[in-house]
Amino acid sequence: MYEREAIFIKRVMVIMGTRPEAIKLCPVVRELQTRSKEFETLVCSTGQHRELLAGALRAFHVVPDLELDVMREGQSLSGLSADLLQAIDSVLQSTRPDAVLVQGDTATAHAAALAAFYRGIPVGHVEAGLRTYHARDPFPEDYHRRAIALLSSWHFAPTVTAKQNLIREGIHESTVCISGNTVVDALRYTLNECRPTIRFELPKNSRLIVFTAHRRENFGEPLCGMLRALRRTVEAYPDVFAVFPVHHNPEVRKSAAMILSGAERIRMIEPPEFISFHHLLSKAYLVMTDSGGIQEETVALGIPTVVMRYTSERTEGMRAGVLRLAGSGEESVFSLAHRLLRLGSEEYLSMRRPSAVYGNGHAAERIVDRLCKIL
Numbered sequence: 001m002y003e004r005e006a007i008f009i010k011r012v013m014v015i016m017g018t019r020p021e022a023i024k025l026c027p028v029v030r031e032l033q034t035r036s037k038e039f040e041t042l043v044c045s046t047g048q049h050r051e052l053l054a055g056a057l058r059a060f061h062v063v064p065d066l067e068l069d070v071m072r073e074g075q076s077l078s079g080l081s082a083d084l085l086q087a088i089d090s091v092l093q094s095t096r097p098d099a100v101l102v103q104g105d106t107a108t109a110h111a112a113a114l115a116a117f118y119r120g121i122p123v124g125h126v127e128a129g130l131r132t133y134h135a136r137d138p139f140p141e142d143y144h145r146r147a148i149a150l151l152s153s154w155h156f157a158p159t160v161t162a163k164q165n166l167i168r169e170g171i172h173e174s175t176v177c178i179s180g181n182t183v184v185d186a187l188r189y190t191l192n193e194c195r196p197t198i199r200f201e202l203p204k205n206s207r208l209i210v211f212t213a214h215r216r217e218n219f220g221e222p223l224c225g226m227l228r229a230l231r232r233t234v235e236a237y238p239d240v241f242a243v244f245p246v247h248h249n250p251e252v253r254k255s256a257a258m259i260l261s262g263a264e265r266i267r268m269i270e271p272p273e274f275i276s277f278h279h280l281l282s283k284a285y286l287v288m289t290d291s292g293g294i295q296e297e298t299v300a301l302g303i304p305t306v307v308m309r310y311t312s313e314r315t316e317g318m319r320a321g322v323l324r325l326a327g328s329g330e331e332s333v334f335s336l337a338h339r340l341l342r343l344g345s346e347e348y349l350s351m352r353r354p355s356a357v358y359g360n361g362h363a364a365e366r367i368v369d370r371l372c373k374i375l
């Protein structure tokens, strides 16, 4: 049993399992830690993506108080969810927090919210209200987001659109706080206060594409099509270089090796820790991605982005003009990227505008201010 320091100090447990959760929750953890007269902060890492998570935590100097070990080789989503639920429940039983914070849409966030709900512990959901309303795109994230909304007492919506989604679903307005997205807090920290550990030297006057792809619904032919589109795009422009941090998933690695081996001016690298990744992103001329979080980062940085998906819950970034949906077919991805890379492309220039639709870097402060009022 964890002893309490004082009865008037509220114990908040922040639970995370993957790299994007760490990137978006560490600003909140750091903010909670600066208010130690009001909060005792416990960080629980579930180890869903052990190595990637550990790297992100280290970059923020956040040390987990509790480390679970739930990941097994070849585990199904159901197996993972069951293990997470049981492991998190034991931790909640022994630590008895006053509140639990989860972020986003992962299996960890879903299981943590459910375990806390079953124990009657209020849940705060950071990055609440994102929706595509397609249960299988992204899968299983769109389902997780909706389920977490039902289990949460407080909803920290990054934008007005996210808040409207929640209210349409019957969530009471008084429980929703528009905070901005904590990824912008993280981006400000990495670009202003941290040095990258990996540097990428590019030939002078070249243009950089940063390419990432990892969504499970794209595995197989859609992913192969996206990779062929990258190869054709780079071949079409001799001044273009691409850097592709290859996700650890074996499906991604197999397809990347098959389609991109030997391709000139495409560098496949191990996924860099996020400080180096943010610095790399900030130098990009164009980004091609199926990631969620990277869309928010490129919008904040104003880097034109080809979104290799049919739907996106980042509608604000599309309205701001920085994101364009291309679907995940080879021809549509290639033709959009090719068009934007034409020198003097007006379409490209109109997209190259930083936007504050995801906040101004003070989301964590707003979240913790609200927690101070409600706890």
Ligand code: UDP
Pocket: 019, 020, 023, 183, 212, 214, 245, 270, 271, 272, 273, 274, 275, 277, 278, 290, 291, 292, 293, 294, 297
């Ligand atoms: N990221 C990173 N290194 C990489 C690729 C991505 O640090 O090689 C960071 C990126 O800056 C963003 C987050 O990881 O903040 C996005 O993670 P991912 O694309 O895996 O997940 P999603 O946001 O789609 O859930």
